[in-house]
Amino acid sequence: MATIEPRNLKGFRDFLPQAAIRRQNVIASIIKTYERFGFVPLETPALEYADVLMGKYGEEGEKLLYRFRDQGDREVALRYDLTVPLARVVAQYPELSKPFRRYQIAPVWRAENTQKGRFREFTQCDIDIVGTSSMLADAEIAQVMAAALANLGFSNFQIRINNRKLLNGILEAARVPENQWLATLRSLDKWGKIRAKGVEEELSGFLSEKITSAFIALLPKETEDFSSWSERTIEMISATTNGVEGIKELNKVMTSLAGIGMPEGTFQGDVLLARGLDYYTGTIFEAALTDTPEIGSVYGGGRYDKLIGQFIGKDIPAVGTSAGVDRILAAMEELGMGIPRSSTADVLVCMMGEELAAETSKLANELRTAGINTETWYEPDKLDKQLKYADKQGIPFVVLFGSDEKEQGMVTVKDLRTKKQEQTRKDFCIQTIQNLLQKEQ
Amino acid sequence: MATIEPRNLKGFRDFLPQAAIRRQNVIASIIKTYERFGFVPLETPALEYADVLMGKYGEEGEKLLYRFRDQGDREVALRYDLTVPLARVVAQYPELSKPFRRYQIAPVWRAENTQKGRFREFTQCDIDIVGTSSMLADAEIAQVMAAALANLGFSNFQIRINNRKLLNGILEAARVPENQWLATLRSLDKWGKIRAKGVEEELSGFLSEKITSAFIALLPKETEDFSSWSERTIEMISATTNGVEGIKELNKVMTSLAGIGMPEGTFQGDVLLARGLDYYTGTIFEAALTDTPEIGSVYGGGRYDKLIGQFIGKDIPAVGTSAGVDRILAAMEELGMGIPRSSTADVLVCMMGEELAAETSKLANELRTAGINTETWYEPDKLDKQLKYADKQGIPFVVLFGSDEKEQGMVTVKDLRTKKQEQTRKDFCIQTIQNLLQKEQ
Numbered sequence: 083m084a085t086i087e088p089r090n091l092k093g094f095r096d097f098l099p100q101a102a103i104r105r106q107n108v109i110a111s112i113i114k115t116y117e118r119f120g121f122v123p124l125e126t127p128a129l130e131y132a133d134v135l136m137g138k139y140g141e142e143g144e145k146l147l148y149r150f151r152d153q154g155d156r157e158v159a160l161r162y163d164l165t166v167p168l169a170r171v172v173a174q175y176p177e178l179s180k181p182f183r184r185y186q187i188a189p190v191w192r193a194e195n196t197q198k199g200r201f202r203e204f205t206q207c208d209i210d211i212v213g214t215s216s217m218l219a220d221a222e223i224a225q226v227m228a229a230a231l232a233n234l235g236f237s238n239f240q241i242r243i244n245n246r247k248l249l250n251g252i253l254e255a256a257r258v259p260e261n262q263w264l265a266t267l268r269s270l271d272k273w274g275k276i277r278a279k280g281v282e283e284e285l286s287g288f289l290s291e292k293i294t295s296a297f298i299a300l301l302p303k304e305t306e307d308f309s310s311w312s313e314r315t316i317e318m319i320s321a322t323t324n325g326v327e328g329i330k331e332l333n334k335v336m337t338s339l340a341g342i343g344m345p346e347g348t349f350q351g352d353v354l355l356a357r358g359l360d361y362y363t364g365t366i367f368e369a370a371l372t373d374t375p376e377i378g379s380v381y382g383g384g385r386y387d388k389l390i391g392q393f394i395g396k397d398i399p400a401v402g403t404s405a406g407v408d409r410i411l412a413a414m415e416e417l418g419m420g421i422p423r424s425s426t427a428d429v430l431v432c433m434m435g436e437e438l439a440a441e442t443s444k445l446a447n448e449l450r451t452a453g454i455n456t457e458t459w460y461e462p463d464k465l466d467k468q469l470k471y472a473d474k475q476g477i478p479f480v481v482l483f484g485s486d487e488k489e490q491g492m493v494t495v496k497d498l499r500t501k502k503q504e505q506t507r508k509d510f511c512i513q514t515i516q517n518l519l520q521k522e523q
Numbered sequence: 524m525a526t527i528e529p530r531n532l533k534g535f536r537d538f539l540p541q542a543a544i545r546r547q548n549v550i551a552s553i554i555k556t557y558e559r560f561g562f563v564p565l566e567t568p569a570l571e572y573a574d575v576l577m578g579k580y581g582e583e584g585e586k587l588l589y590r591f592r593d594q595g596d597r598e599v600a601l602r603y604d605l606t607v608p609l610a611r612v613v614a615q616y617p618e619l620s621k622p623f624r625r626y627q628i629a630p631v632w633r634a635e636n637t638q639k640g641r642f643r644e645f646t647q648c649d650i651d652i653v654g655t656s657s658m659l660a661d662a663e664i665a666q667v668m669a670a671a672l673a674n675l676g677f678s679n680f681q682i683r684i685n686n687r688k689l690l691n692g693i694l695e696a697a698r699v700p701e702n703q704w705l706a707t708l709r710s711l712d713k714w715g716k717i718r719a720k721g722v723e724e725e726l727s728g729f730l731s732e733k734i735t736s737a738f739i740a741l742l743p744k745e746t747e748d749f750s751s752w753s754e755r756t757i758e759m760i761s762a763t764t765n766g767v768e769g770i771k772e773l774n775k776v777m778t779s780l781a782g783i784g785m786p787e788g789t790f791q792g793d794v795l796l797a798r799g800l801d802y803y804t805g806t807i808f809e810a811a812l813t814d815t816p817e818i819g820s821v822y823g824g825g826r827y828d829k830l831i832g833q834f835i836g837k838d839i840p841a842v843g844t845s846a847g848v849d850r851i852l853a854a855m856e857e858l859g860m861g862i863p864r865s866s867t868a869d870v871l872v873c874m875m876g877e878e879l880a881a882e883t884s885k886l887a888n889e890l891r892t893a894g895i896n897t898e899t900w901y902e903p904d905k906l907d908k909q910l911k912y913a914d915k916q917g918i919p920f921v922v923l924f925g926s927d928e929k930e931q932g933m934v935t936v937k938d939l940r941t942k943k944q945e946q947t948r949k950d951f952c953i954q955t956i957q958n959l960l961q962k963e964q
Contacts, residue, residue: 086574088615088834091599094570096612099563099625106564118891120868120898120918123543127535127644128569128601128630129589133527148570150591153634158532160569171537174529179915181901184540189569193594203568216901218880225884229891341881342888393529427561439659440782447783450559450670457561460622460657474620477561 093194093202100424105205107422108234108410109187112207115230116185119222121209124184126167128191132157138166138389140264140360146192160191164208165361165386165402172212172400173393180213180398201408210402212390217331220365220385220401221338227369227381227403228348234410235419238372239380242352245332246362246384249353251325255318256297262288264360266297271356302353331364361386367403374413381405423476426455428519430472433459434484442483445493445511449481452512454519473498478522479515483508534635534643541865546646548863549675549851550628553648556671557626560663562650565625567608569632573598579607579830581705581801587633601632605649606802606827606843613653613841614834621654621839642849651843653831658772661806661826661842662779668810668822668844669789675851676860679813680821683793686773687803687825690794692766696759697738703729705801707738712797743794772805804828808844815854822846864917867896869960871913874900875925883924886934886952890922893953895960914939919963920956924949 090096097105132149139146139162148160161167164186172182187207194200209226211219224241231239249270253263269284276284278298285294300315319325332351339349357366364385371380383403391397414420431446433439442458449456457477459468465482472480482494493511496503497518506514531537538546573590580587580603589601602608605627613623628648635641650667652660665682672680690711694704710725717725719739726735741756760766773792780790798807805826812821824844832838855861872887874880883899890897898918900909906923913921923935934952937944938959947955 085832085836086834088575088611089572090568090615091570091572091593091597092595094568096568096615097564097566098612098616098619099565102564102566105566117867118894118896120866120871120896122540122865122867122916123538123547124540125538125543125546127531127537128632129532129535129644131530131532134529148591148593150589152532152589154533156532170529171539174531174537175539178539179912183898191569203570211901214901218884218899218901222884222899222901225888338881338884342884391526393527395526424563425561426558426563430561440779443659443663443779443783447666453559455559455561457624458659458663460652460655460659460663471620475563 091202093196093200095201095203100422103422103424103426104411104414104420105407107420108407108414109205109207111234112230112405113185113187115226115233116207116209118229119183119209119226121183121185121226124168124171124186125188126161126164126171126186128160128189129158130161130167130170132159134170135159135162135166137392138361139163140358143192143359146194148191148193161188162192163190164188164206164404165210166389168208168210168212168402169386169390169400170393172390172398181219182212183209184212185209205407207405207407208402210400212400213398215387215399217334217365218338220331220335221342223383223401223403224335224339224349224367225342225344227367227405228344230405231369231371231380234414236371236373236413236417239348239369240372241349241367241369241381242355243332243335243349244352244355244366245328245335245364246366247324247364248319248328248332249356251319251322251328252297252300252315252353254322254324256293256300258289258293258297267356268358270301270354271358273354273356328364335365357382357384359384361389363387365401369403371413374416377409377413377416380409380413423478425475425477427457427475427477428454429456429479429481429515430468430475430477431456431458431481431483432465432468433462434465434482434487436462438483438485438488441488445481445483445508449512449515452516454512454515469496469498479518481511481515532643534637534641536642536644541863544863544865544867545852545855545861546848548861549848549855550646550648552675553671553846554626554628556667556674557648557650559670560624560650560667562624562626562667565609565612565627566629567602567605567612567627569601569630570599571602571608571611573600575611575834576600576603576607578833579802580604581799584633584800587635589632589634602629603633604631605629605647605845606651607830609649609651609653609843610827610831610841611834613831613839622660623653624650625653626650646848648846648848649843651841653841654839656828656840658775658806659779661772661776662783664824664842664844665776665780665790665808666783666785668808668846669785671846672810672812672821675855677812677814677854677858680789680810681813682790682808682810682822683796684773684776684790685793685796685807686769686776686805687807688765688805689760689769689773690797692760692763692769693738693741693794695763695765697734697741699730699734699738708797709799711795712799714795714797769805776806798823798825800825802827802830806842812854815857818850818854818857821850821854864919866916866918868898868916868918869895870897870920870922870956871909871916871918872897872899872922872924873906873909874903875906875923875928877903879924879926879929882929886922886924886949890953890956893957895953895956910937910939920959922952922956 152158189205269281362384366384368379369381385401387399446456446458480496492505493508593599630646803825807825809820810822826842828840887897887899921937933946934949
């Protein structure tokens with residue numbers, strides 16, 4: 083028989099148990115934080131009508147959509163993010179109470195260039211607050227990012243905050259033509275990599291020399307605090323409607339975070355932060371881990387007050403953020419954080435003879451009823467093989483119940499890491515293991 | 524601006540918060556049971572090379588695959604189940620320890636006829652044991668099904684068990700041509716709906732009259748226990764190699780379940796159970812809830828010793844089962860079980876004035892630090908609006924901290940269900956709410 087080569091599509095990954103356990107732990111921690119702030123779960127389909135997703139991500143983004151015609155000849159696409167599906171849901175169910183504060187943790191699909199180390203299927207962890215323009219909501223999103231990272235065990239991170247209106251004020255003050263605003267911001271977004279010189283070079287490709295230098299002149303010299311801008315810049319931005327609003331909003335978010343008591347170094351205004359997506363209209367955020375700068379931002383988001391209006395013709399304000407599980411896991415690995423066992427079981431009850439199978443299974447069930455995660459062995463293999471398996475899986479304890487033990491009403495409990503073993507009365511087996519597990523913690 | 528109609532694809536669903544919370548609770552309970560038996564998680568991609576999935580589900584199944592060409596002109600398909608991806612993984616990573624006992628809980632996609640009330644995206648909860656032919660593994664799968672249903676709170680369910688080899692023995696004894704075996708089994712699978720008469724009618728469409736009656740004559744009269752078969756039937760089946768092995772295997776599973784102490788009525792041999800999928804080779808199972816018979820089976824599975832061999836040319840035995848979350852939820856709804864709040868928050872801290880926003884947020888953070896899920900309000904709206912929101916969301920408690928309270932160093936805690944409220948010192952707020960929440964449980 084011809085066989086089929088078992089293989090993955092490029093950019094798609096299997097998570098074998100140890101990796102899957104790590105991912106589950108990270109996601110469980112993030113969910114706990116989101117629920118601590120009262121966010122509620124939402125689930126949306128993987129497939130959407132293509133027109134629901136089109137026109138939201140910019141030309142470059144749109145090319146990455148997995149689009150096809152289904153059996154009913156409908157044009158469909160796999161979701162590209164969780165924000166546009168949320169906007170669709172809010173438009174579709176006007177009965178949802180506002181503010182609608184939802185989280186969604188789910189895979190998204192983008193036909194990215196895998197040579198850049200990008201994946202085509204990856205998991206996003208989103209929170210959004212829909213139905214309020216209050217900057218307290220923007221501040222809360224920043225606060226949840228900080229809490230999620232802290233609860234994951236990261237002690238050093240920084241949230242950079244900017245505002246698209248403020249950036250629009252700069253664009254206006256520098257007289258950048260409005261149809262070049264998004265392109266200019268996309269260049270500015272690369273500042274971290276290509277610095278002022280690179281941005282200037284890119285801009286001079288589509289802006290006049292005069293406008294390019296006017297724009298660059300309005301930016302802070304390097305990544306400086308928002309408050310350290312030159313008075314002249316603030317003055318010029320303040321002459322634009324966009325700029326006035328942007329400064330006011332950014333100030334409000336920063337003041338609110340300080341008022342709540344967010345530690346100083348953890349958040350910072352940063353006018354060089356632009357973010358690539360088209361749909362942002364106000365506050366924008368990014369969070370990065372200061373101990374692993376090369377990993378880039380682990381959270382990104384912002385306010386998008388016009389997106390839901392694309393479905394119902396009436397704007398509903400919204401703000402949110404999205405964490406990338408892969409980057410968080412990469413950082414944890416680099417920092418040696420939270421490496422779990424590759425097993426969910428605490429105990430393997432070995433099989434010491436087929437005639438003892440029923441009693442072995444019963445013993446295992448007693449352990450399970452007592453809340454101890456327990457595996458059994460199915461075949462009368464040599465004990466050595468069973469112990470090797472348990473060791474390789476990272477199962478800490480094995481229980482031996484052979485004919486000798488049976489005769490004496492005893493079991494042997496062995497700790498595979500210390501190689502110590504003890505005999506105990508069969509009816510004390512649960513307690514013995516519970517004691518050993520408690521010592522673990 | 525032209526708007527885009529917000530809508531779902533037919534057969535695809537949004538789960539709004541209350542429904543999503545219910546689903547999460549069910550899935551969390553199932554995971555807990557699976558881990559109690561030491562199963563470990565595996566995650567595989569939504570998209571696979573189409574040839575990995577083809578030739579596994581029968582002609583009818585294959586038509587339901589969502590197939591398309593991706594940007595790299597690869598023929599790809601959304602996964603149809605979690606079993607074939609598992610078989611691929613086992614073939615692809617020979618380093619995985621055996622027995623490999625994994626669970627996977629994830630959506631699958633099938634372009635089903637939605638008029639039959641079927642969904643095109645639905646979540647499966649699978650466990651499988653790969654790498655052992657021992658019938659103890661088959662018995663364990665049945666045991667985990669029973670434990671999962673019991674832990675979800677179902678008290679009445681029945682697991683029906685059969686064996687494809689035994690069925691093959693019947694087919695052989697009735698002299699059904701081997702190329703009609705699968706078709707015959709697919710008809711037999713409908714016994715529950717169309718009864719003996721219907722099956723006979725279907726069979727006579729492609730089998731001779733003589734063979735049809737020989738086959739029907741070998742079946743028990745109605746759904747009878749395996750052990751109650753006529754001696755003549757057993758004798759005839761026992762004259763075939765398939766039948767001998769099938770009877771032996773089924774006996775072993777039944778004896779083992781009895782030996783472990785599975786309560787009698789919860790499992791039953793049932794020779795009329797056939798299951799539609801092509802890849803089963805031995806034991807097959809189905810579990811149904813006896814209080815909601817119209818919902819059909821909530822678990823289905825079996826042994827598939829030849830599937831992994833399709834990838835590597837060398838057979839690796841495997842057995843497993845899959846739960847349908849939708850049917851479990853439908854049954855719970857019908858039986859009035861486990862209806863959760865539509866909120867994750869325990870408390871809403873109201874906003875009693877914009878000047879108190881920072882202090883309100885700080886108070887909310889103190890509650891969160893104490894492990895209490897807490898929302899805040901973002902705008903200085905009328906209290907009535909805030910209370911209505913909390914009530915509609917099912918948030919049990921609100922905390923009021925207005926200028927009066929501030930002056931006195933107090934807060935007001937109100938239970939929205941009893942309408943009772945009490946004043947307490949601000950620094951006792953956490954304890955007051957913890958006490959109220961404890962009373963809840």
